[in-house]
Amino acid sequence: MERSLLRREVAPFLLMFVSLVAAAILGDWLLHTFNLVWIGRWLGIPGTLLILLSLLYSLRKRKLITAGSPRSYLGLHEALTWQGTMLVVIHAGVHFNAVLPWLAMIAMLVAFASGLTGQFLFERGRRHLAEKSDLYRQRGLSPREIEREVFWDATTLDAMAKWRKVHFPITLAVAILSLGHVVAILMFWNWS
Amino acid sequence: MKSRFVLRVLLANLAVIAVLVFVVPHLMVSPGPLIAGHRDLESDCFACHTPFVGTPASECIACHKVEQIGRFTTKGVAKTDNVTKAAFHQQLRQVDCIACHGDHAGVLKYRRAAGRFSHAMLQPGLLKQCGTCHSAPTDALHRQVGPDCAACHGQERWKPATFDHARFFVLDRDHNVKCATCHTGQDYKQYTCYGCHEHSRGKIADEHLEEGIRDFENCARCHKSADEHDIRWDGRDGDGFRRSRHD
Numbered sequence: 194m195e196r197s198l199l200r201r202e203v204a205p206f207l208l209m210f211v212s213l214v215a216a217a218i219l220g221d222w223l224l225h226t227f228n229l230v231w232i233g234r235w236l237g238i239p240g241t242l243l244i245l246l247s248l249l250y251s252l253r254k255r256k257l258i259t260a261g262s263p264r265s266y267l268g269l270h271e272a273l274t275w276q277g278t279m280l281v282v283i284h285a286g287v288h289f290n291a292v293l294p295w296l297a298m299i300a301m302l303v304a305f306a307s308g309l310t311g312q313f314l315f316e317r318g319r320r321h322l323a324e325k326s327d328l329y330r331q332r333g334l335s336p337r338e339i340e341r342e343v344f345w346d347a348t349t350l351d352a353m354a355k356w357r358k359v360h361f362p363i364t365l366a367v368a369i370l371s372l373g374h375v376v377a378i379l380m381f382w383n384w385s
Numbered sequence: 386m387k388s389r390f391v392l393r394v395l396l397a398n399l400a401v402i403a404v405l406v407f408v409v410p411h412l413m414v415s416p417g418p419l420i421a422g423h424r425d426l427e428s429d430c431f432a433c434h435t436p437f438v439g440t441p442a443s444e445c446i447a448c449h450k451v452e453q454i455g456r457f458t459t460k461g462v463a464k465t466d467n468v469t470k471a472a473f474h475q476q477l478r479q480v481d482c483i484a485c486h487g488d489h490a491g492v493l494k495y496r497r498a499a500g501r502f503s504h505a506m507l508q509p510g511l512l513k514q515c516g517t518c519h520s521a522p523t524d525a526l527h528r529q530v531g532p533d534c535a536a537c538h539g540q541e542r543w544k545p546a547t548f549d550h551a552r553f554f555v556l557d558r559d560h561n562v563k564c565a566t567c568h569t570g571q572d573y574k575q576y577t578c579y580g581c582h583e584h585s586r587g588k589i590a591d592e593h594l595e596e597g598i599r600d601f602e603n604c605a606r607c608h609k610s611a612d613e614h615d616i617r618w619d620g621r622d623g624d625g626f627r628r629s630r631h632d
Contacts, residue, residue: 383439
């Protein structure tokens with residue numbers, strides 16, 4: 194019973210993390226094999242842009258954006274952070290040089306793991322709220338309205354609220370450390 | 386309350402990291418250690434870098450005077466080794482140090498892979514003096530030829546050599562001989578087929594005159610494929626050969 198629970202609830206998130214590491218190792222190996230290491234040097238830019246784009250979900254969650262389904266934004270957030278993190282890990286993994294960018298990368302991986310934890314909590318909350326959606330249905334709400342109600346209920350669960358208190362500082366650390374790395378690059382890059 | 390404490394601890398840590406960036410920049414932000422000659426500058430980024438500009442050549446020249454490169458050390462002591470090669474810096478079209486040089490180990494890895502040096506940076510007069518920087522290959526082929534590298538090799542890369550002998554004459558198994566057998570006097574614009582016992586002048590003359598061919602001195606014009614029966618000539622020199630076959 195416990196094993197089945199582990200497989201159903203935890204394994205998908207572990208798989209996400211393992212697949213990220215595997216994809217990054219594969220990407221790094223391909224760049225080295227085909228003598229394309231220079232590409233890895235630039236992958237930090239698209240990686241960062243993808244992660245920044247994924248923050249559209251945060252804007253939607255805080256209702257700074259009102260268009261579009263929140264569920265779609267969450268899906269976008271998950272997909273873009275996975276891809277962006279993978280690109281940044283390849284970018285960082287090509288060569289070890291300075292401490293600051295590595296701190297930024299470690300913080301980013303912690304944020305990714307934290308994000309998976311949030312996803313796990315959210316999915317679990319959704320399952321608990323499945324019964325509630327039946328109730329909404331009985332009240333005569335349309336499927337779209339039910340989806341929206343259940344989504345916001347799930348995101349306001351107590352566990353989610355606690356998790357967010359952890360996830361935000363980690364994300365802040367990633368942002369500041371990454372910004373430090375980017376500023377250092379801009380400052381010392383040979384522009385001329 | 387608890388989350389505010391976590392946030393404060395986090396910000397305090399980030400502040401410590403920020404301080405370390407300025408105290409030990411060579412560990413925190415530097416893309417790898419500097420080359421041995423610049424180790425003393427490791428923690429002084431701005432000795433070479435101008436913020437948000439890069440590394441202007443003027444910073445390098447302040448120590449490495451172009452006219453002294455390869456001849457004197459930065460301390461002004463005359464060099465006794467490796468003088469010839471490094472002195473080519475005096476023949477550069479313009480001084481652009483970072484076009485070739487990168488001092489950080491992390492940067493060098495990319496530059497070596499990309500091959501930053503371009504012969505286009507050299508003054509035209511130096512382009513024909515390959516031997517001032519390059520050693521001539523010692524293989525059997527290159528031991529036979531003269532010093533005009535550009536006759537076969539381009540400025541971009543050594544291989545593939547741009548010269549294709551088959552465009553002029555195919556070196557099949559019967560003609561796989563030393564260059565000097567045909568190109569006497571190391572003049573590769575001239576050749577003779579009469580150096581071989583198979584092609585004595587008298588024998589060649591007899592065979593051609595018998596066919597009514599009087600202009601037979603330029604053998605490769607018609608016998609480019611090295612097959613004496615495969616004759617291609619359209620009546621003019623060049624690549625537009627017409628094929629005919631004599632049995």
